[in-house]
């Protein structure tokens with residue numbers, strides 16, 4: 699007999715998490731199938747990052763269980779988990795003086811033996827391909843500390859790509875990027891996802907970007923899942939008002955049809971001073 703949960707790469711069951719007795723996640727149940735691109739959305743403080751930290755094993759739940767690939771997350775060793783799951787934070791990398799190439803190579807850590815020696819003979823070629831794809835070749839010898847925020851975030855992406863994970867967790871990855879780099883960054887993640895069948899879970903504050911790139915959205919509010927579904931199902935004026943307390947118009951993107959939000963505003967008259 700097949701169990702539908704066997705097909706899930708991640709199962710979150712009955713998760714409860716509090717910090718200093720303040721509940722942050724309350725009985726969260728959620729599952730993710732391989733190859734899906736999830737956006738986690740919700741107001742400030744609704745528990746998005748905490749959920750991501752529980753899935754990456756950085757935080758432990760008070761109650762409930764998370765399984766990864768059908769096995770309890772707690773049964774994985776650090777290195778074993780890193781071969782399958784990678785995390786990219788908001789400001790992916792500190793401003794250190796290491797060259798770009800070396801930083802990307804650090805993503806190979808889970809595949810190094812106890813002496814720090816690479817175990818995959820194709821790793822060099824993989825690194826070259828990643829640098830090429832992310833247009834980082836010319837920056838290869840530059841220290842990270844002289845790069846712009848957008849360039850540094852591309853290097854951070856290169857590092858997680860070098861990790862060759864099955865699942866990547868992104869925590870507000872475009873926050874510090876300008877509009878061009880936001881789009882570029884999401885396109886790079888999206889093409890990586892399509893080419894490799896990668897599973898992506900991204901905490902997103904930009905709902906329009908989330909609707910363009912994610913195929914599913916999970917909505918958190920005060921530590922509870924209040925909705926989940928496709929962007930078309932989630933991005934309604936009613937849901938946005940209920941969750942974010944804003945009034946919106948929802949229109950369809952003229953190129954791809956995805957729902958996009960416009961904030962409602964009072965008509966203002968322009969006064970000449």
Ligand SMILES: Nc1ncnc2c1ncn2[C@@H]1O[C@H](COP(=O)(O)OP(=O)(O)OP(=O)(O)O)[C@@H](O)[C@H]1O
Pocket residue numbers: 717718722740741742743744745746747748749
């Ligand atoms: N390590 C911690 N210690 C104490 N409280 C914490 C800790 N981590 C998170 N919290 C609290 O838990 C709540 C949820 O935080 P979390 O970062 O998960 O929310 P979020 O939805 O990601 O918020 P934001 O959109 O503002 O980033 C917040 O009230 C936060 O202050």
